[in-house]
Amino acid sequence: xxxxxxxxxxxxxxxxxxxxxxxxxxxxxxxxxxxxxxxxxxxxxxxxxxxxxxxxxxxxxxxxxxxxxxxxxxxxxxxxxxxxxxxxxxxxxxxxxxxxxxxxxxxxxxxxxxxxxxxxxxxxxxxxxxxxxxxxxxxxxxxxxxxxxxxxxxxxxxxxxxxxxxxxxxxxxxxxxxxxxxxxxxxxxxxxxxxxxx
Amino acid sequence: xxxxxxxxxxxxxxxxxxxxxxxxxxxxxxxxxxxxxxxxxxxxxxxxxxxxxxxxxxxxxxxxxxxxxxxxxxxxxxxxxxxxxxxxxxxxxxxxxxxxxxxxxxxxxxxxxxxxxxxxxxxxxxxxxxxxxxxxxxxxxxxxxxxxxxxxxxxxxxxxxxxxxxxxxxxxxxxxxxxxxxxxxxxxxxxxxxxxxxx
Numbered sequence: 001x002x003x004x005x006x007x008x009x010x011x012x013x014x015x016x017x018x019x020x021x022x023x024x025x026x027x028x029x030x031x032x033x034x035x036x037x038x039x040x041x042x043x044x045x046x047x048x049x050x051x052x053x054x055x056x057x058x059x060x061x062x063x064x065x066x067x068x069x070x071x072x073x074x075x076x077x078x079x080x081x082x083x084x085x086x087x088x089x090x091x092x093x094x095x096x097x098x099x100x101x102x103x104x105x106x107x108x109x110x111x112x113x114x115x116x117x118x119x120x121x122x123x124x125x126x127x128x129x130x131x132x133x134x135x136x137x138x139x140x141x142x143x144x145x146x147x148x149x150x151x152x153x154x155x156x157x158x159x160x161x162x163x164x165x166x167x168x169x170x171x172x173x174x175x176x177x178x179x180x181x182x183x184x185x186x187x188x189x190x191x192x193x194x195x196x197x198x
Numbered sequence: 199x200x201x202x203x204x205x206x207x208x209x210x211x212x213x214x215x216x217x218x219x220x221x222x223x224x225x226x227x228x229x230x231x232x233x234x235x236x237x238x239x240x241x242x243x244x245x246x247x248x249x250x251x252x253x254x255x256x257x258x259x260x261x262x263x264x265x266x267x268x269x270x271x272x273x274x275x276x277x278x279x280x281x282x283x284x285x286x287x288x289x290x291x292x293x294x295x296x297x298x299x300x301x302x303x304x305x306x307x308x309x310x311x312x313x314x315x316x317x318x319x320x321x322x323x324x325x326x327x328x329x330x331x332x333x334x335x336x337x338x339x340x341x342x343x344x345x346x347x348x349x350x351x352x353x354x355x356x357x358x359x360x361x362x363x364x365x366x367x368x369x370x371x372x373x374x375x376x377x378x379x380x381x382x383x384x385x386x387x388x389x390x391x392x393x394x395x396x397x
Contacts, residue, residue: 011369014376018347020354049380052388053348056329062233062247066222069254076259156218163219 010042017046067157074153081146088139092132099125206270214261225254228271231350232278238333238345239282249285253278272359275350279342279360286338325388332382340375343368 009029015021016029033040103121204212204223212220229250236249256277264273333341346357347368354372358365 010373011366014369014373015354017376045380046376049376049383050348052329052383053333053344053379056326056333062229062250064225064229064247064250064254066218066225066254069221069225069251069258070218072251072255073258076255152216153218156216160219160222 009039013039013043013046017043017050067160070153070157074150077146077149081143084142085139088135091135095128095132099128207266210261210264210266210270213258214264221254221258224257228274229254231271232274234349235275235278235345236282237330238349239279239342240285245285249278249281252281256281268359269356271350271352272356275346275352275356276360278350279346328386328388329383332379332386332388335382336375336378340371340378343371344375344379347372 009032012021012025012029013033016026016033019026021029033043102124204220206224206227209220209224213224232253233246233250236253237246240246240249253274257274260277333344336344342361343357343363346352346360347354350357352360354365354368357363357368361368363371
């Protein structure tokens with residue numbers, strides 16, 4: 001092995017430092033590093049830096065509260081439904097406004113509007129109404145889905161809390177048993193101590 | 199015993215099917231790794247607990263879309279990386295806002311502490327903070343690779359999948375990151391000899 005292409009060898013040294021080289025290649029590279037001052041020094045520097053990084057553990061004391069995660073998910077879903085409803089209402093208002101403007105500004109004035117034009121406008125309004133109703137139905141279906149999701153999350157939360165109480169009960173029972181055992185040992189030791197003194 | 203242990207993908211399937219207790223198992227299994235990665239990416243001042251919660255919230259929200267075609271760890275760490283990036287972006291915007299009102303001294307970046315610290319003072323917690331600060335001074339593209347590899351304990355291939363880089367690029371970036379970090383640690387007096395007994 002030679003280290004003419006120092007960067008490539010140095011990349012292999014990183015793999016070596018992480019212990020991720022196949023056995024044969026690891027032995028070859030270690031043998032090279034022992035005889036090459038540059039690579040040997042580089043390997044030692046890498047290992048020293050990795051040891052320092054191990055000293056900088058961070059975040060391992062964090063404990064994520066799963067109930068909070070589930071609640072946050074439910075709240076987020078509710079906010080999404082609210083936004084969707086507001087958007088639908090705004091879109092409906094815009095459509096009605098646009099239709100009104102179209103009827104008022106297109107063709108003859110309302111007083112001189114022909115039967116045909118009037119029927120056409122009515123058809124257009126009916127068509128838009130149908131679309132709006134379809135949109136509202138869609139919104140309602142999404143809301144139902146979110147509600148059932150919220151119910152599922154709530155049931156899951158209750159189940160988790162039940163499990164937590166169960167574990168707490170078991171823990172308390174264990175502590176009581178341990179306490180009883182300690183008392184028993186203390187009484188026996190006291191009796192033996194008194195007997196020994198007598 | 200391991201045969202009884204459900205895989206991550208099985209847990210995600212259970213979660214998608216409405217079994218929220220699967221989330222509890224996933225959280226307990228991965229929270230430490232995710233927290234370490236977030237602490238490394240978001241810097242010593244990052245609120246790791248909140249970010250961690252956000253990661254698992256995104257996991258829960260995406261349960262129906264999860265396909266399980268790759269390793270769960272890769273997907274999870276990609277989410278953690280995105281959450282850390284979003285947090286940094288928010289922090290950057292907040293800093294700009296403060297600078298905009300003429301209060302540039304409110305620096306809330308990992309790069310805030312650049313003054314060399316005398317070796318004699320580097321003990322215990324200070325040493326740890328010094329290492330975190332040195333880590334935070336690395337450019338993001340180097341720090342991400344280093345943190346995912348070292349604190350996320352991913353393989354080179356997994357880091358490549360999370361970051362969208364080639365494995366060879368991951369190795370090169372990791373080499374540069376470790377070299378730069380080593381230099382910075384020497385500069386602030388945290389180098390060579392083993393100091394773990396002081397911590």
